[in-house]
Amino acid sequence: MVDGSVTRGRVKPVAAGSMLYLDGVTVSFDGFKALDNLSLVLAPGELRCIIGPNGAGKTTMMDVVTGRTKPDKGEVLFDGGVDLLPLDEAAIAELGIGRKFQAPTVFEALSVFENLELALRNDRSVFATLAAVLSTEQRERIEEVLQIIDLLDVRFNEGATLSHGQKQWLEIGMLLVQDQKLMLVDEPAAGMTTGERERTVELLTSIAGERTVAVVEHDMEFVRALASKVSVLHEGRLLAEGSIDTVQSNEEVIEVYLGR
């Protein structure tokens, strides 16, 4: 449904009911099309994997959604029709779109709890933030997220002491405390142990439903385990879409992944 209370941006009936709607998005860098007429629609609560070889345009797509890159052409609508194109990165983040980059950016000298506290307050001024007292509600929210990301037992340990996998989960937790509607997660499984991967599959699966999650990932076993709809990008275009079995048996996908 189109939300009539939306004041920022246009309301587009065609995107009604979607959480993210990209249509005909083209991004050129010196004449080279990093995205070429890309269309992609994510339903609310959906978990979607976005795969594709290096240079396919996956990062550029995320840059467009988060406002870092503005397309030459196309439509980018959020949450039933809010036009993201006139908005800058800060305004888009405020609407409820969060992004987890590939390399963890947790504060190593702060505890797990303090990292979540900072993210919750969304304030980069560390000392002012940590000096302020948390409300009961905020504390409960952080504890809830600590449970979801499985870091409750290590909540008072410094970020530096966490394993690579735990750092990735903490980053996901930092998006969760901010209560984002749409989470863009770049290669969460990279560098993880098998056990950490399995836990990450559970984590992402449990997060989706309440919120919409788009995961860029290269590891096919991981994508298979997520058991979500998969979109395959190639040369800035949508090559195939469907279940992992559907896309893995697609001739063009096989050619792109195996044929070189």
Ligand SMILES: Nc1ncnc2c1ncn2[C@@H]1O[C@H](COP(=O)(O)OP(=O)(O)O)[C@@H](O)[C@H]1O
């Ligand atoms: N700022 C930029 N300037 C020039 N070319 C770029 C820029 N950003 C990305 N590209 C090019 O666009 C294509 C898509 O890149 P990218 O979105 O990073 O792909 P992926 O994340 O799927 O590997 C690549 O060929 C890349 O070299």
Ligand SMILES: [Mg+2]
């Ligand atoms: Mg990339």
